[in-house]
Amino acid sequence: MEVSKRILFYRISDDSILMINTLTGAMDIITSQIYHSLLEYNPSGYIQIDEVTLNRLKKRGYLIDKASEVKLLQTIDAMYAKAEKRLSFVICPTYSCNLRCTYCFEGGLTHDNRLYMDSKDVVRVFAAIDKLRQVYNKRKSSVDLFGGEPMLPRNKGFVSELLREARGRSLPVSIVTNGIHIEQFTGLLSAYKDQIKLVQITLDGPKDVHDKRRKFANNKGTFGKVCSSISTLLELQIKVVVRVNVDLQNVDSIDQLFNHMVTSGWVGNPYFTCDLSPVQDHALKGTYKFILPEDMLIERIFESLKRIPDSSNVLQLNMFRTLRHIKSVLSNSRSVQPLLYYCEANNLENMVFGPDGYIYACTECMGNEELAIGKFRPRLKMHDEAVKMWDGRSILTVNKCRECDIALLCGGGCAYSALTVNGDINEPVCNRTRETIFAYLDYVRDDLIKKTYA
Ligand SMILES: C[S@@+](CC[C@H](N)C(=O)[O-])C[C@H]1O[C@@H](n2cnc3c(N)ncnc32)[C@H](O)[C@@H]1O
Ligand code: SF4
Ligand code: SF4
Numbered sequence: 001m002e003v004s005k006r007i008l009f010y011r012i013s014d015d016s017i018l019m020i021n022t023l024t025g026a027m028d029i030i031t032s033q034i035y036h037s038l039l040e041y042n043p044s045g046y047i048q049i050d051e052v053t054l055n056r057l058k059k060r061g062y063l064i065d066k067a068s069e070v071k072l073l074q075t076i077d078a079m080y081a082k083a084e085k086r087l088s089f090v091i092c093p094t095y096s097c098n099l100r101c102t103y104c105f106e107g108g109l110t111h112d113n114r115l116y117m118d119s120k121d122v123v124r125v126f127a128a129i130d131k132l133r134q135v136y137n138k139r140k141s142s143v144d145l146f147g148g149e150p151m152l153p154r155n156k157g158f159v160s161e162l163l164r165e166a167r168g169r170s171l172p173v174s175i176v177t178n179g180i181h182i183e184q185f186t187g188l189l190s191a192y193k194d195q196i197k198l199v200q201i202t203l204d205g206p207k208d209v210h211d212k213r214r215k216f217a218n219n220k221g222t223f224g225k226v227c228s229s230i231s232t233l234l235e236l237q238i239k240v241v242v243r244v245n246v247d248l249q250n251v252d253s254i255d256q257l258f259n260h261m262v263t264s265g266w267v268g269n270p271y272f273t274c275d276l277s278p279v280q281d282h283a284l285k286g287t288y289k290f291i292l293p294e295d296m297l298i299e300r301i302f303e304s305l306k307r308i309p310d311s312s313n314v315l316q317l318n319m320f321r322t323l324r325h326i327k328s329v330l331s332n333s334r335s336v337q338p339l340l341y342y343c344e345a346n347n348l349e350n351m352v353f354g355p356d357g358y359i360y361a362c363t364e365c366m367g368n369e370e371l372a373i374g375k376f377r378p379r380l381k382m383h384d385e386a387v388k389m390w391d392g393r394s395i396l397t398v399n400k401c402r403e404c405d406i407a408l409l410c411g412g413g414c415a416y417s418a419l420t421v422n423g424d425i426n427e428p429v430c431n432r433t434r435e436t437i438f439a440y441l442d443y444v445r446d447d448l449i450k451k452t453y454a
Helices: 032-039 051-059 066-082 107-111 119-135 153-168 182-191 207-213 223-235 251-263 294-306 321-330 384-390 415-422 433-453
Strands: 007-013 016-021 027-031 086-091 140-145 173-177 196-202 240-246 272-278 350-353 358-360
Touching: 007 433, 016 032, 027 032, 086 119, 119 140, 119 153, 119 350, 140 153, 153 173, 153 182, 182 196, 182 223, 196 223, 207 223, 207 251, 223 240, 240 251, 251 272, 251 294, 272 294, 294 433, 321 433
Parallel strands: 086 140, 086 350, 140 173, 173 196, 196 240, 240 272
Antiparallel strands: 007 016, 016 027, 350 358
16 A cells, blocks of 8 residues: 555645545545655554554545556546547637737737638538537537637628528537627527527626727727627527636736626626636747736636625636636535546547638647648548547546646646647646646635534
8 A cells, every 4th residue: 555646735724734635536634743644654664643544544545555546547537438528519610800809829810811611611511510420429519609700790691501500400509709790690699599508708807908908900999899799698598608818917807897797787697607717828929928827817816706705606717627626526516527638629529620621629729730630621531640649638648647646636738738838749738737726725725624624
């Protein structure tokens, strides 16, 4: 037996340490003395832990033999293999966009006004979708409209045909839009209301803050348009997810934005939800100056949230991937599994169709044909080697992650980041995951103490 590699230790007071077993989900408080004994644990030497505690530590998987740990990991792997996988067909009618958001990861790609999908592409895209659904026939499929900006007036015909084809196949459709032209799509959206799962619109703060970030090419802000689109969709009883991309520039105004959501009558509407999401720079370009590392961002977000205690059920943190599992462990709900995979791209659960005719595993790869996993124009052809590279990347296939104590909370990091930063999908970029988890634990520390001593 040895001390499990999968334990996260967190000091909650001078004499007590919280121990989280990321493999089993067990969580216990130990004294400093036991903690030090565990650090010095040597099964063939003198063990300074009493028999009862020792047995409990074994039972809860803190002391474990190598074979049992491997078996447990295999069980989780098998659970993942059995779990229903999804297949999202992410369709980008164009990379072009009417806005110039300051932090957009697509950068210059959105300034290119040449590529738009047309009616022939609807036929090609759905022919490819039909084939891929046969190949991955056990998966639940859906369609995501993405871009660039998908809801541009000139895309109306395309969007209408796409919705018709999706309805013909009973595929739910999600729409990711900047929300500028929703008024011009209301007839269409109403007609396909049963088919539309949700519309995601980004709103980054109160007017003065949002307008600095999400603006037209002429620098004019978009706050008014975006807010009226959100209200319109809610009136149509279409589910709206408001996404707030958070960084140094807007983190301190989350409370003002929340108050705006309340006065607009959105909070409490059953069709309204809101996700806070970190602004990311997965390629580590370093060109956008307001990005905060996630651990610092979490600290600042929680400071803001303290000023609006009523917001905790409204402003969700699900886009902070590395916190999902630990949050579910701490709340004693085991609904979120340990993370074997960082994101959907690693199970080929996203197939991104670009207006350039290529298919990508991840939206961040769009426009870079060297990173394509296939093409749908003139007809479907997958690149087998590329498919193999993305599919199944997990903490069990990446050497560094296999040995990492927080692997099951991290999932092995962003594959696109590994590719662009290190040139190898199997050379992970750790992205301060450990610090982010500890920043979160700092915030919930008082609750943890209360819960553990209750
Ligand atoms: C690139 S946009 C394309 C769709 C549409 N134009 C829109 O803005 O929703 C897709 C999503 O990425 C988000 N996004 C853009 N740049 C980002 C970044 N650097 N970090 C995190 N999210 C980003 C947007 O807020 C949006 O939710
Ligand atoms: S609206 Fe979307 S695609 Fe356009 S610049 Fe903003 S985030 Fe990028
Ligand atoms: S990416 Fe880094 S932190 Fe995450 S599991 Fe791999 S080695 Fe650990």
